[in-house]
Amino acid sequence: MRVLIAGRTGQLARALLDRLPRDGHEVVALGRPELDLCDPAGIARAVERVAPDAVVNAAAYTAVDRAETEPALAFTVNADGAGWLARAAAVRDIPLVHLSTDYVFAGDGPAPLGEDAPTGPLNVYGRSKLAGEEAVLAAHPRSLVLRTAWVCGPHGTNFLRTMLRLGAERERLSVVSDQFGAPTFADDLADAIARLLPRLPSRPAGDPGFGVFHLTGMPHTSWHGFAEAIFAEARARGWKVPALTAIPSTHYPTPAQRPGDARLDCERIERVHGIRALDWRVSLARCLDALQEELGGRGTPGAAGGAP
Numbered sequence: 001m002r003v004l005i006a007g008r009t010g011q012l013a014r015a016l017l018d019r020l021p022r023d024g025h026e027v028v029a030l031g032r033p034e035l036d037l038c039d040p041a042g043i044a045r046a047v048e049r050v051a052p053d054a055v056v057n058a059a060a061y062t063a064v065d066r067a068e069t070e071p072a073l074a075f076t077v078n079a080d081g082a083g084w085l086a087r088a089a090a091v092r093d094i095p096l097v098h099l100s101t102d103y104v105f106a107g108d109g110p111a112p113l114g115e116d117a118p119t120g121p122l123n124v125y126g127r128s129k130l131a132g133e134e135a136v137l138a139a140h141p142r143s144l145v146l147r148t149a150w151v152c153g154p155h156g157t158n159f160l161r162t163m164l165r166l167g168a169e170r171e172r173l174s175v176v177s178d179q180f181g182a183p184t185f186a187d188d189l190a191d192a193i194a195r196l197l198p199r200l201p202s203r204p205a206g207d208p209g210f211g212v213f214h215l216t217g218m219p220h221t222s223w224h225g226f227a228e229a230i231f232a233e234a235r236a237r238g239w240k241v242p243a244l245t246a247i248p249s250t251h252y253p254t255p256a257q258r259p260g261d262a263r264l265d266c267e268r269i270e271r272v273h274g275i276r277a278l279d280w281r282v283s284l285a286r287c288l289d290a291l292q293e294e295l296g297g298r299g300t301p302g303a304a305g306g307a308p
């Protein structure tokens with residue numbers, strides 16, 4: 001398949017660029033200015049020029065706290081832009097995989113949350129992503145919206161890399177313990193999308209293989225629990241680790257309110273597409289092994305002279 005990826009430098013886009021060619025797919029990843037989600041005419045031209053067999057939207061406005069002061073830009077990219085891209089895919093009648101987030105939920109009710117659970121985002125970012133889901137599904141019935149959470153990996157800006165950096169700099173860290181979800185490694189997400197893509201072109205509009213699906217790592221945990229696992233693996237590799245303190249989210253106020261319990265139920269994607277959520281603890285160990293090999297004994301990831 002010829003696959004167009006919207007986005008080029010983000011965590012998932014980089015993972016897809018590495019993963020998809022291994023299955024023989026031809027991949028074209030476009031970021032700005034070649035494909036700008038704020039430019040509907042430019043989006044249509046890019047899709048027409050590439051002439052893909054499928055599209056993956058891995059581009060988004062993801063600055064959760066900054067979105068509180070930039071709502072217009074967040075909605076243009078995450079809602080309008082997503083809809084314009086879906087419309088361009090619909091014109092060619094090719095499937096679209098669109099990435100969304102657990103932040104479409106308030107996280108104040110029973111969990112894990114299924115795809116049909118009531119939404120209720122608490123912040124601008126979540127509202128813009130929910131509007132994006134609605135725009136995508138309205139524009140193109142052969143769209144698959146993939147909600148995920150806590151995406152991390154060896155590259156980019158994410159919780160894992162932040163913890164490793166702060167752990168190298170500080171003797172003690174406080175991490176929120178009352179927000180629940182599941183880490184999802186970008187490589188695992190890319191692998192799932194690689195397995196999904198060949199299943200979609202033959203499915204007609206209305207097929208249960210399209211629509212909204214959840215996919216995260218497993219098991220569920222808290223941010224503090226994830227930090228504990230990160231530093232346990234780091235300690236085993238001889239890296240400097242801090243003392244860790246669990247705190248409530250009220251002790252760590254942020255401009256954007258986060259969902260308290262947004263654990264996602266991933267049963268539907270396994271039932272429909274045969275894709276099972278992977279153990280993030282295994283992926284964490286593999287990720288840190290890769291970082292250790294990259295470092296080559298030059299110190300702790302995130303420290304001066306460490307991994308970029």
